[in-house]
Amino acid sequence: MRWRHSVIWRFAALVFLMQIACVMLALVAVHHFTSQSVNRASREVAVSLRDDIAATYAAAGLKAAAAAVRFRIATDPAKSSVILLLDPRGQRIAGNLSGWPAGVGRSESWRHVDLRRSRHQDREPLTMGIVTTRFPDGTQLLTGHVVENDLRFGGYLEASLVGAVLLAIPLAGCAAFVSAAIIKGRLRSVIEAAGAVGSGDMERRIKPTGSGDMFDALSEEINAMLDRITSLMNEMRLVTDGLAHDLRSPLTRMRAVLDNAMRHSKDEISTAALEKALDEGDTLLRMLDAALFISRAEAGIGRDSFIPVDVGSLLQDFQEMYDVLAEDQGVVIEVDAPAGLMVRSHREIFGQVLSNLIDNALKYGGDRILLSAQRQDGRVRIIVADNGRGIPEGHRQEALRRFARLDAARHISGAGLGLSLAAAVAHLHGGTLTLGDAAPGLCVSLILPAMMDEPNTTAQ
Known part of the structure; x- marks a missing residue:
């Protein structure tokens, strides 16, 4: 126990x-x-x-x-x-x-x-x-x-002592319970603050009680640590945002130059080389956008734009969107999700994650993709499963890292940011992303907090 x-x-x-x-x-x-x-x-x-x-x-x-x-x-x-x-x-x-x-x-x-x-x-x-x-x-x-x-008199005294011991047991139990409750109460504020910070609320701090004891000292040290972490994150965000914006401009200009050169090129070999360079430029721009998006999601940026989203309706929309592409590749997409299953999310951000997961399933999966959703203990579990080769259990954590490319996927184009982006969005929503075995294939589970009171009108 x-x-x-x-x-x-x-x-x-x-x-x-x-x-x-x-x-x-x-x-x-x-x-x-x-x-x-x-x-x-x-x-x-x-x-x-x-x-x-x-x-x-x-x-x-x-x-x-x-x-x-x-x-x-x-x-x-x-x-x-x-x-x-x-x-x-x-x-x-x-x-x-x-x-x-x-x-x-x-x-x-x-x-x-x-x-x-x-x-x-x-x-x-x-x-x-x-x-x-x-x-x-x-x-x-x-x-x-x-x-x-x-x-x-000694017998009476012994009986009294036995009675005193029997009375002391519940009193000692109450004292132990109260002592544990006091410790838990002092630690609860630390746990709640740590949980809020872990969910992205970097402004959350622990309020000292003014007792001057070791718990107050711990609170002050944790607050100082959080201040330092917040400062470093802000500096890193400024650097990454600036770097992404600075790189996007020359890459865009380079793409425009390559596109113009390709239009005026008369040589087939040169045209093919220019087309490949344009594709690589587009890949770099997508990587910058994805990396910038992941940094913003991990920092908690975007929560203020959350609205109620019907998960079942969204999955149906993506099935219709990918049906033609999947049919061309000989893949069947199925949906199994009840109506009225609601989460609070940014619809575009959520859609980008589902799009990345479906793209991965089309690239690396088999001939069947299942999009499903279900409620579990006050949370919504959204699953994208395929019947392909899957990812071995020992490599699943590696697959969630940024720019991770497993050996089986190195011959296929991509930046290795799809799963890390999905994990960042799960973090933005206060949820988690897990990789499992679909037997056969890969099962990607996005677990998000469910809405307690589902409204009559939903975002479609």
């Missing part, structure tokens, strides 16, 4: 994953520190109880330690402490446990166990954190703190 390779999609995915990762790390850190804090507080309570009772035992003996245990239990406001004191023989002396818990060692630094306290209304065992100590004479002391509520 192409969208997977999109830089904007990758940027949006990166924003999404980074936000989810940040949320996860933050929540895991909160959970870790909260759990550690609660666990540390409970352990400190149990250790404090142990140290106090152990100090009493060391100072005043077992009875005083037992009294201290009873006092601690009686004065526990939250009833969350657990204490058990056993004598060296393992007999219970004081505490709120009925006996030593099974599986609990004599020297536990800290562990969680489920216990039920005696003299309490504990219906179910409660989870407690305990610390156990063995005195030198064998006396055993267990102190602890009920952590059931703390663990329940």
